[in-house]
Amino acid sequence: xxxxxxxxxxxxxxxxxxxxxxxxxxxxxxDEIHQDLARRQQGYGRGxxxxxxxxxxxxxxxxxxxxxxxxxIAFLIRNKDYENWESYMDPMEADTETKKVxxxxxxxxxxxxxxxxxxxxxxxVLERSSARETAVRVAAGSFVKQLLKNFQIQSAVxxxxxxxxxxxxxxxxxxxxxxxxxxxxxxxxxxxxxxxMETIDAAKKEGDSLGGIFEIYIQGLPVxxxxxxxxxxxxxxxxxxxxxxxxxxxxxxxGYGFKxxxxxxSQVHDEIFYEKEKGIYRVTxxxxxxxxxxxxxxxxxxxCAMKPIPTLCKPLRTIDIQxxxxxxxxxxxxxxxxxxxxxxxxxxxxxxxxxxxxxRKFGGDSLEEMRQRWKDCKxx
Ligand SMILES: Cc1cc2nc3c(=O)[nH]c(=O)nc-3n(C[C@H](O)[C@H](O)[C@H](O)COP(=O)(O)O)c2cc1C
Numbered sequence: 180x181x182x183x184x185x186x187x188x189x190x191x192x193x194x195x196x197x198x199x200x201x202x203x204x205x206x207x208x209x210d211e212i213h214q215d216l217a218r219r220q221q222g223y224g225r226g227x228x229x230x231x232x233x234x235x236x237x238x239x240x241x242x243x244x245x246x247x248x249x250x251x252i253a254f255l256i257r258n259k260d261y262e263n264w265e266s267y268m269d270p271m272e273a274d275t276e277t278k279k280v281x282x283x284x285x286x287x288x289x290x291x292x293x294x295x296x297x298x299x300x301x302x303x304v305l306e307r308s309s310a311r312e313t314a315v316r317v318a319a320g321s322f323v324k325q326l327l328k329n330f331q332i333q334s335a336v337x338x339x340x341x342x343x344x345x346x347x348x349x350x351x352x353x354x355x356x357x358x359x360x361x362x363x364x365x366x367x368x369x370x371x372x373x374x375x376m377e378t379i380d381a382a383k384k385e386g387d388s389l390g391g392i393f394e395i396y397i398q399g400l401p402v403x404x405x406x407x408x409x410x411x412x413x414x415x416x417x418x419x420x421x422x423x424x425x426x427x428x429x430x431x432x433x434g435y436g437f438k439x440x441x442x443x444x445s446q447v448h449d450e451i452f453y454e455k456e457k458g459i460y461r462v463t464x465x466x467x468x469x470x471x472x473x474x475x476x477x478x479x480x481x482x483c484a485m486k487p488i489p490t491l492c493k494p495l496r497t498i499d500i501q502x503x504x505x506x507x508x509x510x511x512x513x514x515x516x517x518x519x520x521x522x523x524x525x526x527x528x529x530x531x532x533x534x535x536x537x538x539r540k541f542g543g544d545s546l547e548e549m550r551q552r553w554k555d556c557k558x559x
Pocket of ligand 1: 226286287288308309310313425426427428486488489490512513514515517520521524
């Protein structure tokens with residue numbers, strides 16, 4: 180079983196991650212991990228924090244001479260901003276008054292987190308519920324991406340909507356999606372991309388925030404990852420769990436999930452064909468690569484909806500949790516729109532699930548063992 184654990188507060192000394200169950204003898208390129216971390220940090224609409232941080236990982240264990248050992252991989256991502264927060268965030272002796280927050284932001288974990296864990300200071304909640312934590316998930320996902328590269332699995336992600344500005348929903352190739360990497364909003368269409376940036380500017384000017392939709396594409400998958408035999412082994416269910424666990428993700432759709440619901444079955448299901456040279460094949464992929472909770476050999480296509488960022492420069496109404504009086508919600512330094520960043524987190528979270536299923540199907544001790552069993556795998 181591949182397991183990822185994350186730790187760390189947004190303004191604490193460091194974030195930390197542990198990856199358990201990663202096979203041995205996988206070559207790790209640390210520059211590629213740094214590239215994925217940078218992809219998460221970039222994107223039009225992000226706030227000032229990302230100008231301070233330049234995320235780098237320090238590997239503490241589980242890797243030797245550039246290759247994994249099969250033992251737990253532990254790593255750190257230091258928070259550069261800690262320099263400015265040390266006196267407020269020191270684990271043993273901190274000033275807990277100056278940065279105290281008692282006016283929870285609607286839409287954030289603030290209010291319920293404080294009630295649940297018995298805090299008078301919402302900072303104790305927001306430091307951990309912050310999406311700063313997703314840097315660790317991206318780094319962990321980047322390790323898994325490097326494992327999956329050995330099996331010709333490729334992924335790409337693009338933003339299909341920011342607020343009301345959206346590209347046409349249609350099947351796209353890996354290459355077309357990959358080109359969106361150069362767009363500041365990760366949009367395949369430069370004209371729509373420009374309009375997305377303008378709508379972010381307008382929201383920022385109004386002190387408001389925006390959400391949107393991104394689409395993850397994964398190709399090169401063998402058939403039969405996941406299973407239909409038990410509810411908690413279905414691949415679409417596992418992917419949805421991982422994606423819904425990302426801060427602010429409120430909807431997950433496979434293929435044309437919601438559109439398919441409005442059409443008759445004759446227009447939805449991907450018909451099956453066979454030719455001697457080609458083997459079994461399909462000409463459509465409305466299902467998004469998963470049938471019966473298993474990969475069907477087609478690319479996986481998943482769309483995720485992100486709600487608008489809860490921290491608004493023009494704050495919403497809330498209450499002071501100490502006095503009950505009506506006040507404005509707190510304003511932390513914040514993004515206006517983080518959909519391009521969240522898309523990278525989504526891509527890495529999805530790859531982590533694919534990696535877990537790969538290890539389950541092909542064995543998880545060493546890369547060589549996986550490779551042998553993968554070669555023997557009956558493909559269509
Ligand atoms: C990459 C990324 C960046 C985010 N940046 C911010 C931010 O700057 N300010 C903010 O209030 N929320 C931000 N969020 C969203 C909050 O973390 C999220 O809404 C909050 O943790 C509450 O969780 P929930 O929306 O899942 O209920 C971000 C989310 C992601 C995925």
